[in-house]
Amino acid sequence: MTTKENLIKLATDLILEKGFNAFSFYDLAKTMDIKTASIHYHFPTKTDLGIAVIRQQSESFIALQAANQKKDPVTKLEAFFSIYSRHKSQGKVCMVGSLCTDLYSLDPAIEKELKPVVESILQWVTDILKEGKRKGVFHFSATPRTKALLIITNMLGILQVSRITGKTDFNEVRTAILKELKTKTE
Amino acid sequence: MTTKENLIKLATDLILEKGFNAFSFYDLAKTMDIKTASIHYHFPTKTDLGIAVIRQQSESFIALQAANQKKDPVTKLEAFFSIYSRHKSQGKVCMVGSLCTDLYSLDPAIEKELKPVVESILQWVTDILKEGKRKGVFHFSATPRTKALLIITNMLGILQVSRITGKTDFNEVRTAILKELKTKTE
DNA sequence: GTCTATACGCTGATAGAC
């Protein structure tokens, strides 16, 4: 792994753990055992580093989506949930939740970069739900897009709230979402 | 309104808009037209100010809860949602979401202060759901506590995500939650 | 309660040597 890739990975970890405004180039430098000035060679500004983090996460989402393209809707949704499970096991929140919370304190370039990523995630979940409904395995009354928002906000939110209420709540929520989706409504 | 009260209100606004780490005593000072040193008279440290914000929000929750004590479950839940509606109209996120996201970068005293508040909010919503179920107006298969977590995370999450996806999504979600709660499951 | 003055660590960032 190159220094650049390492920096992106470390920055991602710190953003998901403490937030964009709470990590510094020095945090990265001491872990990498280099000087802060060297980081600026790879990323001129902190915003540039933030953008690289967003792009990398976006690619990661797209890869997961592609890897599950031919699977059934339940498996697809579980693949989506697995991202959050991994974050939860590390006490982290998700990138979208972390950056959206701090959004209005960040360089507008961050919002610009984040927007299409959020929209593509929303589209992905929406498509999974549509397919599930068509195949008769998922049942819900809201529009697929609204139901996708409900599920995404459940995942995003429980990562944050369960830092306080207890980490077992994540699995409670995850299980409940799937169970409810599989239950027919009158 | 006293200077102290004004400071709490302003700090609350800034935390919900930009996050705890993104606002400074200077932000407060310039708005109040005083010097930063004066703020330290009211709140020795930034953490002390944060704690005051949490207490004030807690009181606000308790007051709303008390004011709706004798209402029906639907009205109670709508009162709960109204908090988030007000935040949304100002482009803000909620206190719990904002602080939980930054939690691991903050003084542990913040977490200690926040924990009972989150638990009391969760208890409030849980009780509303229990009552609604008992009276036959709400229908859900998860435990009341888990369903409360689902609804709270929907509210918390949509405030954050809709900064990107569009503010009308808040009402979509709010309406869908209530509609789904009122629908019988098989 | 608010002020002036000040301390001082941290932060992102730059210039230029190697």
Add this chain to the structure above:
DNA sequence: GTCTATCAGCGTATAGAC
């Protein structure tokens, strides 16, 4: 690519006058 050296600005916080 990484370093040393350096910077200006910001941030919280304190001491002591008024």
